[in-house]
Amino acid sequence: MSSVDSNPSSLLEVKDLHVYFPIRGGVMRRQLHTVKAVSGVSLNLAQGEVLGLVGESGCGKTTLGRALVGLAPMTSGRVFFNAKELHHQNGKSSNHAMKMQLIFQDPYSSLHPRKQVRDLVGEGLLINGLARVEELDEKVLDILEKVGLGVDHLYRYPHEFSGGQRQRISLARALILKPELIILDEPTSALDVSVQAQILNMLKGLQKEYNLTYLFISHDLSVVRYMSRRIGVMYLGNLVEIGPTRSVFENPKHPYTHSLLSALPSIKKGKRKERMILKGDPPTPIDPPPGCPFADRCSNTQEKCRIEKPVLEPLKKESSQLVACFFQNENVH
Amino acid sequence: MTETVPSLIPKSEPIDYSSTNNESQPLLTIRDLRVHFYTLRGTVYALEGVNLDVQKEETMGIVGETGCGKSITARAVLRLIDPPGKIVSGTVEFDGQELLNLHPKEMRRIRGKRISMIMQEPRMSLNPVIRVGNQVAETLLIHESDLSPSAARKKAEEMLQSVGIPDAGKMSKRYPHELSGGMAQRVMIAMMLVTRPKLLIADEPTSALDVTIQAQIIDLMNDLVHELQSSVMMISHDLGVVAETCDRVAVMYAGSVVEQGRVEDVLHNPRHPYTKGLLRTLPDNASENEDLYSIKGNVPSLFMPQQQCRFAPRCEFSQERCFQEIPGSYQVGNNHSAACFLHENGI
Numbered sequence A: 001m002s003s004v005d006s007n008p009s010s011l012l013e014v015k016d017l018h019v020y021f022p023i024r025g026g027v028m029r030r031q032l033h034t035v036k037a038v039s040g041v042s043l044n045l046a047q048g049e050v051l052g053l054v055g056e057s058g059c060g061k062t063t064l065g066r067a068l069v070g071l072a073p074m075t076s077g078r079v080f081f082n083a084k085e086l087h088h089q090n091g092k093s094s095n096h097a098m099k100m101q102l103i104f105q106d107p108y109s110s111l112h113p114r115k116q117v118r119d120l121v122g123e124g125l126l127i128n129g130l131a132r133v134e135e136l137d138e139k140v141l142d143i144l145e146k147v148g149l150g151v152d153h154l155y156r157y158p159h160e161f162s163g164g165q166r167q168r169i170s171l172a173r174a175l176i177l178k179p180e181l182i183i184l185d186e187p188t189s190a191l192d193v194s195v196q197a198q199i200l201n202m203l204k205g206l207q208k209e210y211n212l213t214y215l216f217i218s219h220d221l222s223v224v225r226y227m228s229r230r231i232g233v234m235y236l237g238n239l240v241e242i243g244p245t246r247s248v249f250e251n252p253k254h255p256y257t258h259s260l261l262s263a264l265p266s267i268k269k270g271k272r273k274e275r276m277i278l279k280g281d282p283p284t285p286i287d288p289p290p291g292c293p294f295a296d297r298c299s300n301t302q303e304k305c306r307i308e309k310p311v312l313e314p315l316k317k318e319s320s321q322l323v324a325c326f327f328q329n330e331n332v333h
Numbered sequence B: 001m002t003e004t005v006p007s008l009i010p011k012s013e014p015i016d017y018s019s020t021n022n023e024s025q026p027l028l029t030i031r032d033l034r035v036h037f038y039t040l041r042g043t044v045y046a047l048e049g050v051n052l053d054v055q056k057e058e059t060m061g062i063v064g065e066t067g068c069g070k071s072i073t074a075r076a077v078l079r080l081i082d083p084p085g086k087i088v089s090g091t092v093e094f095d096g097q098e099l100l101n102l103h104p105k106e107m108r109r110i111r112g113k114r115i116s117m118i119m120q121e122p123r124m125s126l127n128p129v130i131r132v133g134n135q136v137a138e139t140l141l142i143h144e145s146d147l148s149p150s151a152a153r154k155k156a157e158e159m160l161q162s163v164g165i166p167d168a169g170k171m172s173k174r175y176p177h178e179l180s181g182g183m184a185q186r187v188m189i190a191m192m193l194v195t196r197p198k199l200l201i202a203d204e205p206t207s208a209l210d211v212t213i214q215a216q217i218i219d220l221m222n223d224l225v226h227e228l229q230s231s232v233m234m235i236s237h238d239l240g241v242v243a244e245t246c247d248r249v250a251v252m253y254a255g256s257v258v259e260q261g262r263v264e265d266v267l268h269n270p271r272h273p274y275t276k277g278l279l280r281t282l283p284d285n286a287s288e289n290e291d292l293y294s295i296k297g298n299v300p301s302l303f304m305p306q307q308q309c310r311f312a313p314r315c316e317f318s319q320e321r322c323f324q325e326i327p328g329s330y331q332v333g334n335n336h337s338a339a340c341f342l343h344e345n346g347i
Helices: A061-068 A095-099 A117-127 A133-146 A163-175 A193-210 A221-227 A245-250 A255-263 A303-307 B070-077 B104-110 B132-143 B149-162 B181-193 B211-228 B239-245 B263-268 B273-280
Strands: A010-025 A030-046 A050-054 A076-081 A100-103 A181-185 A213-218 A230-235 A238-244 B028-039 B042-054 B059-063 B085-094 B115-118 B199-203 B231-236 B248-253 B256-262 B330-333 B336-338
Touching (some): A030 A061, A050 A061, A100 A163, A133 A163, A193 B273, A213 A221, A238 A255, B042 B059, B042 B085, B059 B070, B181 B211, B211 B239, B231 B239, B239 B263, B248 B273
Parallel strands (some): B059 B231, B199 B231
Antiparallel strands (some): A010 A076, B028 B042, B256 B336, B330 B336
16 A cells, blocks of 8 residues: 555645756756756645645755645646646646645745735735625635734735734735645744744644645644644655654654654753764755665665665555655664 | 752842852853843833853853844843944953953954854855855964964864864865855854854854754764863753753843753743743644643833833733832742742742
């Protein structure tokens, strides 16, 4: 059994997605290099689920999110939403693409500084012909209240709000279109812990109320652990481990997942304790060598690892935890 | 573990922090530090009486959220507060010497040599047009005038090697933009430790780095500091980082220190309502099914001088008195204090 098989009950199905960016140069503008931001990622999201996606810089999680909503080009692969295939064509989004919304990481640059909240949030309705200009105020106010803002905020500009409030505005902008899936790209990274708590609680509440599905992208493992039932770990454009949050945290099988969890600073740990420190820097996704993406930094690399790239496979038959490693059963911790 | 003994200290008398470590005087003593910013919109009372100690060979953490004044405290120590900011009053004693009334020329001899600082974004602190090896060498040349340029360069290379930069000779010829975040931060650490300072101020040194790199840098700093027998003032909003690097920690809120003590005590037995609330908001401490705790209300405006406990409006234990008087700092355990009337009598 593999979760990569087609599953008609999935809200979102991603099959072997690749997102490559060419680097051109020289007099003839030939393609010199390729940035392989996403290298063959497949995953499924069930309705009402929260899937967390973690990884460090360059792992491709943000690019993955953007590709799903058409903000990054899909080089190859297929994406199905509600069993219908998605094609993003030249800025024209298909009807069901509206059901998928993206919340950006930086609340300071993702809101147009010269537009009032009313327009920022209501614009989507106008563009999609879902409301007339006269109805805008009412509809916007309705959704603002759901995110904890009010009538005082309708005619204000983004710079008049704090980071947490701007994230609420971004959320309102997404929610007003009645999406089924929201991709949250580091929604609380720019916020203080206490504001983070408020935003996360609100996200959880909205999810229950509207039966939303979330793809929760973050580098902060403790936040992802709290929000998600399932979690996927990405490294250099590849999904290296995926499974129920608890299993992955308590029993990580991929060497990278293990290092990541081990490196996490926590108040439960004290000063100077045993830790598996990963040597070297995260690699660049430009022209990656063949084989396992983690081969250079793994403590257990064998010859096979540099030739062949491991695919995601369940730990045991019927297991819901999948790992991309030839030696997963030897990675006992 | 020593038993905590409540002590009765009249509130008019400030705590004598230096007596908590009987061995020696603290390396750094900050008393009643006040920093104000005179802006067009009004005066910002950013620091209203900060009291802090850093002992010799100790890593002292300063935690707090945005706007609490932790970075300003660090900059005040180095006298890097520019107009419209002003250090209004207080004392900062370093190794027995008062810093706040030193002649600028004297202060320059201390900055970078005896007290160093590394900041969050290493690539913003490094000169983009000078090769990194030369930048480290420059630090040496400024502070050790009898060193020749070639000797300084050699020492710089050695330093780069000791901070774990592979192929130091080759790397030292690179420019900052050619380095990854982790590498650049290692260069910063090299630059800041090459003069063997007694105090290193680290302002969010790992916040811009990936988790696995952060772990490397934390370990590197712990090792080097131990070897050099230096002290560190570690500023962070990340309690996990503080737990893994610091011996003691001070929690700041809206311009003053609200709790101070050993890391194990403050993080696992917090006594100030703000510290308690802060720890409860961490997802690490929550279980999946319950809502995350969040402290109600917002950080107060700093445009008013402090006339009361600044946390009172958000505190679930506040009484009338909290809105009328400024609490002092009271002993709540061995080497552990909290600025809250609840603990006035050492309970």
